[in-house]
Amino acid sequence: MTKPTYRGGTPKIIALGAEAALIKHTFLGMPAVYKVRLPKPYRDPKLDLRLRSERTATEAKIIHDLRLAGLPVPALYYVSLSEGLIVMEYVEGDLLRDLINRRVSGYVDLVRELGKVIALMHGLGVVHGDITTSNVVVREGTPYVIDFGLAKYSNELEDVGVDVHLFIRAVESTHYDVMEEVIIAFFEGYASIAGEERVKEIKEKVREIRLRGRYVEERRQKRNK
Amino acid sequence: MIILGIESTAHTFGVGIVKDEPEYILADVRAKYVPEKGGIHPREASLYFMREAPRVIAEALQSAGLSMNDVDGIAVALGPGMGPCLRVGATVARALSVYFNKPLIPVNHAVAHIEIGKLITGARDPLIVYLSGGNTIIAAFVAGRYRIFGETLDMPLGNFMDTFVREVGLAPPYVVKGMHQLDKCAEESKEKKILNLPYVVKGQDVSFSGLLTAALRLVRSGKAKLEDVCYTVREIAYSAIIEVSERGLAHTGKKEVLLVGGVAASSVLRSKFEAMAALRGVDVKVVPPKYAGDNGVMIAWTGLLAFKHGITVEPERAYVRQRWKLDQADVPWGDP
Numbered sequence A: 001m002t003k004p005t006y007r008g009g010t011p012k013i014i015a016l017g018a019e020a021a022l023i024k025h026t027f028l029g030m031p032a033v034y035k036v037r038l039p040k041p042y043r044d045p046k047l048d049l050r051l052r053s054e055r056t057a058t059e060a061k062i063i064h065d066l067r068l069a070g071l072p073v074p075a076l077y078y079v080s081l082s083e084g085l086i087v088m089e090y091v092e093g094d095l096l097r098d099l100i101n102r103r104v105s106g107y108v109d110l111v112r113e114l115g116k117v118i119a120l121m122h123g124l125g126v127v128h129g130d131i132t133t134s135n136v137v138v139r140e141g142t143p144y145v146i147d148f149g150l151a152k153y154s155n156e157l158e159d160v161g162v163d164v165h166l167f168i169r170a171v172e173s174t175h176y177d178v179m180e181e182v183i184i185a186f187f188e189g190y191a192s193i194a195g196e197e198r199v200k201e202i203k204e205k206v207r208e209i210r211l212r213g214r215y216v217e218e219r220r221q222k223r224n225k
Numbered sequence B: 001m002i003i004l005g006i007e008s009t010a011h012t013f014g015v016g017i018v019k020d021e022p023e024y025i026l027a028d029v030r031a032k033y034v035p036e037k038g039g040i041h042p043r044e045a046s047l048y049f050m051r052e053a054p055r056v057i058a059e060a061l062q063s064a065g066l067s068m069n070d071v072d073g074i075a076v077a078l079g080p081g082m083g084p085c086l087r088v089g090a091t092v093a094r095a096l097s098v099y100f101n102k103p104l105i106p107v108n109h110a111v112a113h114i115e116i117g118k119l120i121t122g123a124r125d126p127l128i129v130y131l132s133g134g135n136t137i138i139a140a141f142v143a144g145r146y147r148i149f150g151e152t153l154d155m156p157l158g159n160f161m162d163t164f165v166r167e168v169g170l171a172p173p174y175v176v177k178g179m180h181q182l183d184k185c186a187e188e189s190k191e192k193k194i195l196n197l198p199y200v201v202k203g204q205d206v207s208f209s210g211l212l213t214a215a216l217r218l219v220r221s222g223k224a225k226l227e228d229v230c231y232t233v234r235e236i237a238y239s240a241i242i243e244v245s246e247r248g249l250a251h252t253g254k255k256e257v258l259l260v261g262g263v264a265a266s267s268v269l270r271s272k273f274e275a276m277a278a279l280r281g282v283d284v285k286v287v288p289p290k291y292a293g294d295n296g297v298m299i300a301w302t303g304l305l306a307f308k309h310g311i312t313v314e315p316e317r318a319y320v321r322q323r324w325k326l327d328q329a330d331v332p333w334g335d336p
């Protein structure tokens, strides 16, 4: 039996994430990822359409802008809002998550590099909204940041703080056994771009954010009023 | 083995007695503090607890047909919760432990909500979605602890829903015949309109304070029908919770979802969870309302699991911990 052959290979599902299906294929001969945000049966159809097209537009716009600013993100090839589709450059490499889990030598340096990229991104007024080690693909020692559907333009310390909080929490739940060194390396990289003062400010904000959703006495008192 | 457990973290002073074999639950007595008006005043609640404690303990023993001599250990919720309330439970438990010479077992209240859910639903290794007035947490057991994958950045879901319906004049009461006023009001929306209100998910976290402010402003402006605002608010809030839960499932690879906490009683929320779960081929399990709220049984049961793993505390060192986070509690029995 002969397998069907396409120029550029067979389309292959690389991930069925919570939000989207990701298919590896080619686009005008270049290796590409097709990211499709699928409808969710549990959402009101109008809300569903709104969220899918908003996020598709956001992701496309922001990776495009960051790419033009010289940051390591996939190049944007094509967008269709009505289909919830983005076609982008395929970044050949490993997820930072897997590299950390395999303890490949130099994983701490990669996290430090990621800290730099995130500091540069924040410096350009973009917050990612979902920084995790699954949203970083490492190609030839460079951490490429992906998955910008929850990103937005903001210079607010609050939003930057939430972004960093999300990263720390993801590390705590996924890489709990090496979380200290990972978090330290991230801040080292971040500080080398943004400065120690800024990092202090951000850490303070993160502390404050982390106390909020918690079991706070005052909140329980207000509740039954 | 028989364990007596004491709950006093917030509004309920509860005593439960459990056994390590069926029928497991031997006694469940609760005294619920209901403020005359306004919210919970921790000090008043604690005074109420002090008055009620002797009676609740005596009734629990009596309904189980046991005396203190039959009990193998005293479990107590040392946190998280309100300081004055927690201190009543801790003081009573320390006294019982010293006087009757029984081991004292420290229990984390949030862990207890999960353990009773597992016992009753038979869930083994679920993604836990804990939705109550005081908590909104997505967690899963990984390597010795319940790790937090997502939570709220500001208000818990139940608090958000209660505040909204109260502010627009639909409550109290918040829940009528098992249906929350927000669900009731939303069902009245004929057109099922989705108004322009903010949907906020950040990573695996949700945020409701912006939605609350915007929704109340919209109602007060008179530019939209109340039932359409209710519908939009309900759809946004529930969808956000399901979305972060789905991310939690994708991330952890767990095959069951366990819903715990008071908001899990919403049938609308449950059917949305079922639609999501069907898509991913996972099961949804829900703690029945009786054990969703605070109670002493869950503390006793968790205490029993802990005691079997040698966890005890010296009475003089049994301090309360108001902010004892779920992921700071060791769960050596948690391996599925």
Ligand SMILES: Nc1ncnc2c1ncn2[C@@H]1O[C@H](COP(=O)(O)OP(=O)(O)OP(=O)(O)O)[C@@H](O)[C@H]1O
Residues within 6 Å of the ligand: B010, B131, B132, B133, B134, B135, B157, B158, B159, B161, B162, B174, B175, B178, B179, B180, B261, B262, B263, B264, B265, B266, B267, B292, B293, B294
């Ligand atoms: N049928 C229902 N549908 C939706 N929400 C409900 C329903 N029944 C109760 N609730 C909500 O559940 C919440 C109370 O939950 P619960 O008693 O578990 O929490 P708590 O004791 O206040 O907090 P915690 O135990 O986490 O400290 C309230 O916000 C209430 O409105």
Ligand SMILES: Nc1ncnc2c1ncn2[C@@H]1O[C@H](COP(=O)(O)OP(=O)(O)O)[C@@H](O)[C@H]1O
Residues within 6 Å of the ligand: A014, A015, A016, A017, A018, A019, A020, A022, A033, A035, A074, A088, A089, A090, A091, A092, A095, A134, A135, A137, A146, A147, A148, A149
């Ligand atoms: N441009 C890309 N190049 C290579 N792999 C990618 C690319 N985009 C996504 N992936 C892979 O697909 C996975 C899911 O993609 P992502 O955009 O993060 O979607 P989701 O929102 O579902 O997490 C990533 O973790 C990564 O493994």
Ligand SMILES: [Mg+2]
Residues within 6 Å of the ligand: A017, A134, A135, A147
């Ligand atoms: Mg992703």
Ligand SMILES: [Mg+2]
Residues within 6 Å of the ligand: B113, B132, B293, B294
């Ligand atoms: Mg509770």
